[in-house]
Amino acid sequence: MEIFNSIANPFCSFFILGLLLLFANAVSLANATTHNHDFVVQATPVKRLCKTHSTITVNGQYPGPTLEVNDGDTLVVNVVNKARYNVTIHWHGIRQMRTAWADGPEFITQCPIRPGGSYTYRFTIQGQEGTLWWHAHSSWLRATVYGALIIHPKEGSSYPFAKPTRETPLLLGEWWDANPIDVIREALRTGATPNVSDAYTINGQPGDFYNCSSNDTVIVPVDSGETNLLRIINSALNQQLFFTIANHKLTVVGADASTLNPSPPQSSCWDLVRPQMF
Numbered sequence: 001m002e003i004f005n006s007i008a009n010p011f012c013s014f015f016i017l018g019l020l021l022l023f024a025n026a027v028s029l030a031n032a033t034t035h036n037h038d039f040v041v042q043a044t045p046v047k048r049l050c051k052t053h054s055t056i057t058v059n060g061q062y063p064g065p066t067l068e069v070n071d072g073d074t075l076v077v078n079v080v081n082k083a084r085y086n087v088t089i090h091w092h093g094i095r096q097m098r099t100a101w102a103d104g105p106e107f108i109t110q111c112p113i114r115p116g117g118s119y120t121y122r123f124t125i126q127g128q129e130g131t132l133w134w135h136a137h138s139s140w141l142r143a144t145v146y147g148a149l150i151i152h153p154k155e156g157s158s159y160p161f162a163k164p165t166r167e168t169p170l171l172l173g174e175w176w177d178a179n180p181i182d183v184i185r186e187a188l189r190t191g192a193t194p195n196v197s198d199a200y201t202i203n204g205q206p207g208d209f210y211n212c213s214s215n216d217t218v219i220v221p222v223d224s225g226e227t228n229l230l231r232i233i234n235s236a237l238n239q240q241l242f243f244t245i246a247n248h249k250l251t252v253v254g255a256d257a258s259t260l261n262p263s264p265p266q267s268s269c270w271d272l273v274r275p276q277m278f
């Protein structure tokens with residue numbers, strides 16, 4: 001009787017329920033990984049359109065590092081600001097569940113990271129898969145401070161479409177033959193629209209149409225007949241961009257880190273109005 005009573009005791013039931021929840025949690029998180037990264041925001045010499053600029057980059061890379069995770073994983077990114085501007089990093093398209101302070105827009109969810117300062121972003125990706133990106137969210141630093149954020153399906157699950165032979169991130173961007181911060185400051189001072197960029201870029205490289213670009217073109221080698229997954233990111237600041245591949249048809253299988261019912265293959269241009277990820 002004594003034993004029976006103690007099991008029926010509400011405290012004990014909660015304890016057992018708690019144990020069960022803990023166990024369930026442990027099982028569901030068993031394979032989730034925590035990825036640690038250091039992002040050093042710093043000025044780096046970058047030569048485009050025949051001229052070298054002191055460009056703000058992450059870890060000296062333009063575009064910045066590609067982050068790859070699985071759905072369910074946690075990202076811990078320690079941002080160290082060695083540049084002369086305030087900076088924050090926004091994880092574009094990530095649903096910040098109970099981690100709003102990791103979202104990044106300056107003066108909205110956090111104070112900017114001052115020159116010489118640092119801040120650690122920590123968040124878990126829950127129920128999202130596909131292609132997103134990260135970028136600076138202070139002034140116009142995102143002209144050069146950006147990179148791809150690729151979310152693979154949860155470990156053990158797969159894409160709802162045939163496995164592609166190759167996956168290639170394509171970041172469409174804009175390059176100013178000037179300091180982008182000066183461009184926006186000038187516009188704010190004069191009230192005029194900001195100067196239009198001097199080149200469009202793919203993965204940071206202007207194409208053949210621009211001067212000094214002979215070595216600066218992105219080449220993705222493919223074999224005839226294979227299926228390729230392109231992870232297209234519009235990281236331009238001000239422009240609506242269109243994407244197509246001459247003499248090829250494209251099937252859209254996802255957008256904004258959600259999979260879609262695959263569209264029929266189409267050869268038309270894809271309109272990348274806002275920063276949008278396919």
Ligand SMILES: *[C@@H]1O[C@H](CO)[C@@H](O)[C@H](O)[C@H]1NC(C)=O
Nearest residue numbers: 085086087110111112113114
């Ligand atoms: C830089 O950030 C600090 C707070 O982190 C803020 O007080 C200051 O006004 C910012 N400077 C600019 C130019 O936004």
Ligand SMILES: *[C@@H]1O[C@H](CO)[C@@H](O)[C@H](O)[C@H]1NC(C)=O
Nearest residue numbers: 028030031032154155156157
């Ligand atoms: C979790 O990892 C273990 C060991 O690597 C593996 O055997 C198991 O299949 C994984 N579970 C899932 C759901 O991926």
Ligand SMILES: *[C@@H]1O[C@H](CO)[C@@H](O)[C@H](O)[C@H]1NC(C)=O
Nearest residue numbers: 177178179182183184186195
């Ligand atoms: C904007 O464009 C004008 C006209 O080409 C040029 O004189 C000016 O220096 C540019 N501003 C910046 C910040 O590059």
Ligand SMILES: *[C@@H]1O[C@H](CO)[C@@H](O)[C@H](O)[C@H]1NC(C)=O
Nearest residue numbers: 049050198208209210211212
């Ligand atoms: C390339 O350089 C030449 C000579 O400086 C210039 O006339 C031309 O406009 C440039 N082309 C582009 C696309 O910038």
Ligand SMILES: *[C@@H]1O[C@H](CO)[C@@H](O)[C@H](O)[C@H]1NC(C)=O
Nearest residue numbers: 047050211212213214215216
């Ligand atoms: C292109 O790259 C090759 C090898 O790195 C180099 O020898 C050549 O000078 C470069 N050409 C230009 C136009 O920069």
